[in-house]
Amino acid sequence: AQTVTQSQPEMSVQEAETVTLSCTYDTSENNYYLFWYKQPPSRQMILVIRQEAYKQQNATENRFSVNFQKAAKSFSLKISDSQLGDTAMYFCAFNVGGGADGLTFGKGTHLIIQP
Amino acid sequence: GAVVSQHPSWVICKSGTSVKIECRSLDFQATTMFWYRQFPKQSLMLMATSNEGSKATYEQGVEKDKFLINHASLTLSTLTVTSAHPEDSSFYICSARPWPVTGDDEQFFGPGTRLTVL
Numbered sequence: 001a002q003t004v005t006q007s008q009p010e011m012s013v014q015e016a017e018t019v020t021l022s023c024t025y026d027t028s029e030n031n032y033y034l035f036w037y038k039q040p041p042s043r044q045m046i047l048v049i050r051q052e053a054y055k056q057q058n059a060t061e062n063r064f065s066v067n068f069q070k071a072a073k074s075f076s077l078k079i080s081d082s083q084l085g086d087t088a089m090y091f092c093a094f095n096v097g098g099g100a101d102g103l104t105f106g107k108g109t110h111l112i113i114q115p
Numbered sequence: 116g117a118v119v120s121q122h123p124s125w126v127i128c129k130s131g132t133s134v135k136i137e138c139r140s141l142d143f144q145a146t147t148m149f150w151y152r153q154f155p156k157q158s159l160m161l162m163a164t165s166n167e168g169s170k171a172t173y174e175q176g177v178e179k180d181k182f183l184i185n186h187a188s189l190t191l192s193t194l195t196v197t198s199a200h201p202e203d204s205s206f207y208i209c210s211a212r213p214w215p216v217t218g219d220d221e222q223f224f225g226p227g228t229r230l231t232v233l
Contacts, residue, residue: 042226043153043206043226044224044226044227045159045208045210045224047221050221091158091159098219099147099212099213099216099219099220099221101164102149102151102174103159103210104161105159105160106158107157107158
């Protein structure tokens with residue numbers, strides 16, 4: 001069974017700062033997918049970034065980037081130039097089949113951006 | 116594009132009654148949909164995978180007779196909570212995988228349904 005661990009229940013940073021959310025996972029699979037989802041107070045799940053394990057290059061999406069360390073089974077999310085709208089729960093998630101499989105989520109990190 | 120809706124957004128029911136929650140893909144077809152459950156201040160847990168025209172696949176520990184899933188069309192999956200009890204109160208979220216698969220093969224989430232059982 002796969003597990004996803006987020007060890008930071010809550011983080012708080014000032015607006016415009018850079019923040020890194022950590023995520024580790026455990027799997028015996030060689031090829032898989034990793035995701036970061038944002039859940040704002042509306043509770044609508046929003047995909048932030050996705051990484052395929054066979055791709056060595058770290059994924060980036062504008063201010064969001066990941067540090068994917070396959071050997072260490074680590075998948076951290078870096079948010080640069082943080083904005084008030086980034087305040088939300090962030091969930092790290094894993095699956096083997098991409099869109100074909102359900103997701104295993106970590107417990108989440110509540111990120112608060114202070115003005 | 117890629118919008119998923121859920122109905123109702125919030126439902127309150129009495130203990131012992133059954134409640135049906137709908138998940139619709141509005142602008143795409145979905146042969147596969149997923150149902151998740153989220154308790155307050157907790158993470159999402161996958162309950163089951165719903166495949167159009169076939170029986171749902173339930174995760175270990177999820178009672179299939181309690182949580183009935185029907186995926187009768189390419190745009191609609193329903194979750195029926197039978198004989199609901201207060202411990203079934205939760206936030207239920209669905210996601211849908213577009214078919215045919217294109218691009219990143221992403222699944223799109225609905226806005227969720229809050230179920231309160233009195």
